[in-house]
Amino acid sequence: xxxxxxxxxxxxxxxxxxxxxxxxxxxxxxxxxxxxxxxxxxxxxxxxxxxxxxxxxxxxxxxxxxxxxxxxxxxxxxxxxxxxxxxxxxxxxxxxxxxxxxxxxxxxxxxxxxxxxxxxxxxxxxxxxxxxxxxxxxxxxxxxxxxxxxxxxxxxxxxxxxxxxxxxxxxxxxxxxxxxxxxxxxxxxxxxxxxxxxxxxxxxxxxxxxxxxxxxxxxxxxxxxxxxxxxxxxxxxxxxxxxx
Amino acid sequence: xxxxxxxxxxxxxxxxxxxxxxxxxxxxxxxxxxxxxxxxxxxxxxxxxxxxxxxxxxxxxxxxxxxxxxxxxxxxxxxxxxxxxxxxxxxxxxxxxxxxxxxxxxxxxxxxxxxxxxxxxxxxxxxxxxxxxxxxxxxxxxxxxxxxxxxxxxxxxxxxxxxxxxxxxxxxxxxxxxxxxxxxx
Numbered sequence: 001x002x003x004x005x006x007x008x009x010x011x012x013x014x015x016x017x018x019x020x021x022x023x024x025x026x027x028x029x030x031x032x033x034x035x036x037x038x039x040x041x042x043x044x045x046x047x048x049x050x051x052x053x054x055x056x057x058x059x060x061x062x063x064x065x066x067x068x069x070x071x072x073x074x075x076x077x078x079x080x081x082x083x084x085x086x087x088x089x090x091x092x093x094x095x096x097x098x099x100x101x102x103x104x105x106x107x108x109x110x111x112x113x114x115x116x117x118x119x120x121x122x123x124x125x126x127x128x129x130x131x132x133x134x135x136x137x138x139x140x141x142x143x144x145x146x147x148x149x150x151x152x153x154x155x156x157x158x159x160x161x162x163x164x165x166x167x168x169x170x171x172x173x174x175x176x177x178x179x180x181x182x183x184x185x186x187x188x189x190x191x192x193x194x195x196x197x198x199x200x201x202x203x204x205x206x207x208x209x210x211x212x213x214x215x216x217x218x219x220x221x222x223x224x225x226x227x228x229x230x231x232x233x234x235x236x237x238x239x240x241x242x243x244x
Numbered sequence: 245x246x247x248x249x250x251x252x253x254x255x256x257x258x259x260x261x262x263x264x265x266x267x268x269x270x271x272x273x274x275x276x277x278x279x280x281x282x283x284x285x286x287x288x289x290x291x292x293x294x295x296x297x298x299x300x301x302x303x304x305x306x307x308x309x310x311x312x313x314x315x316x317x318x319x320x321x322x323x324x325x326x327x328x329x330x331x332x333x334x335x336x337x338x339x340x341x342x343x344x345x346x347x348x349x350x351x352x353x354x355x356x357x358x359x360x361x362x363x364x365x366x367x368x369x370x371x372x373x374x375x376x377x378x379x380x381x382x383x384x385x386x387x388x389x390x391x392x393x394x395x396x397x398x399x400x401x402x403x404x405x406x407x408x409x410x411x412x413x414x415x416x417x418x419x420x421x422x423x424x425x426x427x428x429x
Binding site: 010012015016019020021022023024027045048049050051052053054055056057058059060061062063064067068070071074075077170172173174224 | 268272275279280281283284285287288289292293294295297300301304305308318319323326327330334335338339369370372373388389391392393394395396397398399401416417420421423424427
C-alpha cells in the first residue's frame, strides 16, 4: 500500500532502454524515435548520465592485438598487413595470402619448389652460409586431413609467417598457439596468432639449430594470451613436419 | 585532481574530434586509451571472448565512421564510447536465441558488492549513484545491477531470478523511479 503504483503506468522506456532490459523490437522502436525526436534523444541522454557511471565497476580487459589489426584492415588503412590482396610484385610475395593458401592446399613438393624459387628472388640476402637454413616450411595438418595453416620459418629474419589454409573453427574464448617441437625435446612456444589471417611471429634466435627434418610444428588451443605454463595446456589441433 | 580529470576527458574529446576529421593517428591513440575498457564492457555482457572481439571491432569501425556525431556538450567521450559498446553488445545479445546467462554468472553479478574501480571521469557521479542504489531494497538493487551488467531482458532476468515477469518489471521500474528522484534532487 505504501509502494507507489505509478511505476506500472509511467513511461520509463528511455530508462529501460539505457539499462538494457528492452527486447529487440522495443529497442528498435525507441531508436527510431531518438532519430526523429530530440525530446526522446534528450531523455535517453539524461538516463545515460544517471546510469552509465555504473560502468566504472567493469574491469578493463586488454583486447588481443589482432583486433586492432582487424579494425585497420576493415577500414582499409594503408600499411596494414591484412587479408587484402597484395600487388603481385616480388617484394609482396611474403604477404600474399592467396599464394600461401595455394601452397598450403597444393602438393607439398610444389610448395618446396616454390620456396626454392623464393630463395632465389633478388630480395633474398646474398648467399647465406651453406649450413644455415634460410626458409623452412611446414604444412600444419589437422585431424580431418586438411591443412590448417602453412608456416614458413625465415631464420634469416628470425620470423615465422603463418597463413591460414582451411583451419577448423577455434573454440570461442580460446586462441591457437604455435609450437616448435624439436626432435626429442620439449615444445618451444612461438606465440599465439590470429587463426584466420596471415600472421608474422618472432622466431627466437636460438631455435635455428633445432630446425631439422625430425622437428615438428604444432598448434594447440590455449587461453587468451597463450599457455600460462610455457608448455601446451590445451589439445593439439594440428601438426606438421618441417620441409627442409 | 579535478583538473587532471577534466584534462583526460578533454583529451579524449579532442581525439574523437580528430578521428572525425580522418586523423588515423588520433584514432589509434583513442583505441590505445579506451579499448581495454570497452572490451571489458563487451566481455561482461557477452561472456564470450570471440564474440566480444567481434563486437569490439564493430564498435571501433563505427567510431571511425560516426565520430562526427559525438557532441561533447551532450556526453563525455567515455560515456559516448561505452554507450556505443553497450548498444552493440545488447544488439548482439538480442540476436542470440539461447539464454545468455548461466546461474554462476548471475550469482557472480548479483551477489557481489564490488569495490568500484572508479574511473577517473565518473567517480563523483559513481559515488552518488552508489548512494542512491544503496537506498534501494537489496533485491531490487541486485536486479538493477544485473540488468545493467548483463544486458538481459526482463524475461531473462525474471527467469534467472526465479520470480514472475511482473515482479521483475515492478522491481526494476520502481527502482528506476527512485533512482531518478534520488539523483535529480
